[in-house]
Amino acid sequence: MITAEKVIRRGRLYVEDTYLELGVSGTGGQRAILVEAMALLDNVLKTGQTDQEYEQGFMHAITRLEHVQQDMQGIRFMKERSFTKELIESLQRIAQDEEVSV
Numbered sequence: 001m002i003t004a005e006k007v008i009r010r011g012r013l014y015v016e017d018t019y020l021e022l023g024v025s026g027t028g029g030q031r032a033i034l035v036e037a038m039a040l041l042d043n044v045l046k047t048g049q050t051d052q053e054y055e056q057g058f059m060h061a062i063t064r065l066e067h068v069q070q071d072m073q074g075i076r077f078m079k080e081r082s083f084t085k086e087l088i089e090s091l092q093r094i095a096q097d098e099e100v101s102v
Contacts, residue, residue: 004054005045011058011094012041017102018087029080033068037087040064062091 019034044057069084090100 004051004058005048007095007097008041008044008048008054008058011061011091012038012045014090014094014100014102015041015087021102026083027079029072029077030083033065033080033084033087036068037061037065037091058091058095062088062095065091 015034015037019031019038022030022034040061041058044054044061048054048057065084065088069081069088072081072084093100
C-alpha cells in the first residue's frame with residue numbers, strides 16, 4: 001500500500017521532471033503552470049501530517065490547477081489549456097497509483 005505522502009512526492013517529481021523536460025521549448029505560460037503545481041504540492045508536503053490531510057491537499061492542488069485552466073480564455077491560451085489538461089490528467093492517474101511518464 002502506497003501512502004498518500006508518497007503519492008504526492010511522485011506527483012511533485014513528475015511535475016519537476018516535466019519542467020526539466022520542457023526546458024526552453026515550452027511557453028512561459030507552461031513553465032508558470034508547472035511552477036504553480038510544484039508550489040502547491042510543496043505546500044501540501046509541508047502542511048500535511050496524516051494520510052487524509054495529504055489526500056485532501058493533493059486533491060486541492062488538482063482542483064486549483066483545474067481553476068487555472070478554466071481561467072485561461074481565448075485562442076492565445078490554447079496551448080497552455082491543453083498542456084494544463086494533460087498535467088491534471090497525469091496527476092489524477094498518479095493519485096490512482098497508476099504509472100505515468102513525462
